Amino acid sequence: MRIAVPNKGRLHDPSVDLLERAGLHLESAADRKLYADTVDPEVTVLFARAADIPEYIWDGAAAVGITGRDQVVESGRDLVELVDLEFGRCRLVLAAPEGGEITEPADLAGGSVGTEFPEITRQYLEDEGIDADVVEVTGATELTPHVEMADAIVDITSTGTTLRMNRLAVIDEVLSSSVRLYAHPDHVDDPKVQQLVTAFESVLDATDKRYVMLNVPRDRLDDVREVIPGLDGPTVMDVAGDDTVAVHVVVDEQDVFEVVNDLKEIGASGILVTEIERLVE
Incomplete structure (x- = not known):
């Protein structure tokens, strides 16, 4: 393959x-x-x-x-x-010069749009019922309105920083990607x-998950279950020769700080937190 x-x-x-x-x-x-x-x-x-x-x-x-x-x-x-x-999350957006005459998609009627995505742009214009020309470029799309190649652009943005630097305002979202x-x-x-x-x-x-292992007195096991229910409930194993059990469980990374403190309060010891490479549910 x-x-x-x-x-x-x-x-x-x-x-x-x-x-x-x-x-x-x-x-x-x-x-x-x-x-x-x-x-x-x-x-x-x-x-x-x-x-x-x-x-x-x-x-x-x-x-x-x-x-x-x-x-x-x-x-x-x-x-x-x-x-x-x-x-690689981003948006394909329709943008036009800030403070210009184009403030909504319908304002493009009879105008032109510069883009590296001509097929997506044509489909968008068709779906919106807008009659406008598509100007295909291979780079520096943000410049096309400023050099009078196009009235607006359809381009990729992640944070919007490049558009703001080039004094372009987002008019509409064309596609999320x-x-x-x-x-x-x-x-x-x-x-x-x-x-x-x-x-x-x-x-x-496995992303943003952590594997937590700990020892806890057997009579506090129900308290542990309330703190860390896990995927299908925590895995519990006897510790030989002791009235203690070992508990293994997967928790969200964002919950680790609070979970560890809660476990300490109910008598857990030997708490170990590790990353998970893969998780097959």
Whole structure:
């Protein structure tokens, strides 16, 4: 099975890190290399531009791929979304010069929109019933209204900082996006693809979770259950030769500070908190 992964940019490192955390360690993945083997002899990683990955999947060069939802929608390819990988979150927005005449989408009628996403923009204009020209550019989209190439833009934003720096105001949200795992419809049910889905989901499920281990007197066990109910209730094990039990449980990271203090108050000792690499529920 071949997995297409962004070869550079802000999506590359998180994608490779996810593969590593899922247990698919890359081998011989030197810079500028187009592919890499993994510890699984049946899985190979292909490195490609994020915008090209939908085509790689559709043409069969890769069974699955990691790329942004915006790239898949722009490609027009009918791929199957398998997992939202929960990074690379951004919005595709319609923006226009601050203090200008365009304050709502309808004001674009008869005007023009500069964008690197012409297909998404055309569909948006059609859906809104707006007759406007689409000016396709390959970079520096924010400049197009200021050099009179377009009246407004449709562009990606995460924090809005670049738009504000270029004195552009958001008029409407066109599309919300994040990085996701996609597959060709013919490969969705492949056993190896399903293994990959399980691996990725286990990594995501473990994010912001912590494994807590402790010892507590047996007669305080009900108090422990009230403090840390866990996924299906805490795991309890006898400690040999003692009226003490060992308790193991998974808790949300944000609750660890309060949980540890509550456990101390009910007599717990030997409390150990560790990170979780993967969690299969």
